[in-house]
Amino acid sequence: MSLFQTTSSANSNLAFNFLWDDKTDKIKRDVIVQDYKDGGLRMTDFKLFVKAMKLTWLHWFSRGENQTWHLILENSLEVNLNYFLQCNYTKEDIPASLPNFYKQILAYSTEVMGKEPTEYNDIITQNIWFNRFITTKDKKTLFFKKWYEKGIRIVSDVIFLNNEGQWQFLRMRDIESLLNDKVNFMEYFSLFHAFPKKWFEILNQEDHFSNESSSLSEYSFDSLPPSIKGPIIYAKSKMYYKLLVEDLENKATGPLALAREYNVLPVDVINSFTDAQEITKSSKILILQYKITHRIVACNSFLHQTKIRNNDICNFCNQVDSVRHFFFDCETTRQFWHDLELWTNNIENSSEILDLNLILFGANPTSSLLAFLILFGKWFIYKAKIKKSPPINMRNFKLFPKSQYKIEKQALVLNFTSKKEKMF
């Protein structure tokens, strides 16, 4: 293991321990590193980060015909290197004889490989060989050296327009004249059967003459350029990283389950966390909201579920202590929200009703001040319940956010008016 690898995994643990207070992870790491919109925290995945850095080497592989790396790769391949780098190859296609460093980067590159082509121009220019979309029944790509050497390399080399104006696969005798030799019957039919039938449908149905602009030109640096032929080669490591993260298989399940349970849209659950970032800079409060959206708040039913407690009953009344109960239904919190509602409506001269959805997900509060107070209300309840003090009422609450309020004011997170100023 290299020094860099050791350090990066140590960093990674440090970050995650910070998030979970040195206890076991409650959300999969694969989820935490994803974008906010996917229920993640955009935490850096150091393994993927290192992978992304190494992928920038692809760019060097593809240029400088006389460079060492180019020659090393070319020696082990049966085809031209730049041809290979435009193939949608699989890990199995990477020559075993390559030095490990090169094998590793080519293996990583299969994770940023092109999407299956769906447009006329992209199909006819696909490389035939080492193509994960042109495979035998057991998912093996094809390579016929003799065909390649005679110049049969891309899809348009093996199809022709018949008398009805339809594209079809070349006949055996046509291939023979291209090869200037007899065709191996098995080879011919394995390619014939491997060729995706739906590509012919696209070639023959689409009005491709009106659609000549390449799909690649529409993409800017920030959106991901879809590679149609082989791996993405000219990206910066940041872009590779983004691609690798988007490719992670574990998806956040908490927000979806919560959305079903409360009959709201998943996007509203997820937005409750991103919106909170506009309201406060306090990482403790943000993490609490994040935990709510993933259903991992330390209410007693969660502690019971994770076998930390032997029952799920509320510490303050005799009900089951769900997230909903913890923040809303519990008799220790109902009066508090009611009083907060009266107080803010009085100050704001409004008639906002603090219902369950507004409290849990901050769904469209009328003002950023109200959103701020709701977030702090939840944090206040959480602290009071975990420490079993002080009583949850407006008098204690008003003492509570004073210092935080000052910090937020300095950070200019909230829009202040003189009326709001007087509140604290």
Ligand SMILES: [Zn+2]
């Ligand atoms: Zn209770």
